[in-house]
Amino acid sequence: MKKILIIALLMVGVKGTAQTANSFFETANTFFKTYISNGKVAYDKLHKNPEDLNKVIALAQAVNVTKNNVNTYQAFWINAYNLSVIKGIIDNYPTNSPLANAGFFDKVKHNIGGKNITLNDIEHKLLRAQFNDARFHFVLVCGAIGCPPLISEAYLPSTLNTQMDAQTKKALNGNFLMVNIKKKRVEASQIMEWYKEDFTMNGTTEIDFINTYRTEKIPANFKIKYFEYNWQLNKQ
Structure with a gap:
């Protein structure tokens, strides 16, 4: 009887966790649809009325996910990273750039997913360090x-791979790259310089990675340079 009760309690706990995650994804999806347009964020609107942002952040605090x-x-x-960035901007608004706020990525802590962590923790420890995926x-x-532009929807478990592929293709077929045929040169975002190891895993080159997602392929003998990163705020 005792064993049955423990199993039942565990099942209730799992069900409750799933419901919390589902509520988060649904609310996040509505949030992104409402406040993101053409990759830009409606910071003015959110600053005046932060209730929707606070609601989705509160839901994110209670979610518990495992690998x-x-x-x-x-x-x-x-989603938690993207929402925490927006929350960090709103907490310092008005501001012209995330870099205008000391410790924005590596010092400021966010209470998300049962953890008290920085944005760098999410990116480098919880994602990049756990999965070899440059996307x-x-x-x-x-x-x-x-x-790359923020999409006006949440990333969902059921569509994640398709969404990640779509955003990677959009960037590598768009202004993330500038190709100069005459000079046999590709100019890429500094992201590809900062995280070169992510784009050259398993013996591949940066151009190999680019051509995996790019419609108009780049010759393997093209040289790569990097253009300066624009840290201006992605504001509507």
Whole structure:
């Protein structure tokens, strides 16, 4: 009888955790649809009325995900990162750049997913260190114009891989790269310089990675340079 009771309590706990995660994903999806347009954030609107932001952050605080369900884990922490960036901007608003606020990425703590962590912790410890996937760089949005654009929907466990592929393709077929045919040169975002090891895993080159997602392929003999990152705020 005692064993049955323990199993029942565990099942209730699992069900409750799943419901909390589902509520978070639904609320986050509504939030992004409401406040994100063409990759830009409605910071003025959120600063005047932060209730929706505070609501989704409160839900994120109560979510508990594990790597046992990889898609749920990754989708949660990608959304949590993007939401925490927005919260960090609103907490310092008005501001022209995330870098205008000391410790924005490496010192300021966020109460998310039962943890008290920095943005760098989410990106480098919970995601990059756990999974060898360079696509994270196209879905984690740091609040700057130089970042790949923020999408107007939440990343969901059921569609995560498709969404990550879509954002990577959008960036590598868009202004994340500038190709100069005459000079046989590709100019790429500094993200590809800062995290070169992520784009050259398993003996591949940066151009190999680019061509995996790019429609118009780049010749293997092209040289790569990097253009300066634009840290101006991604504001509507």
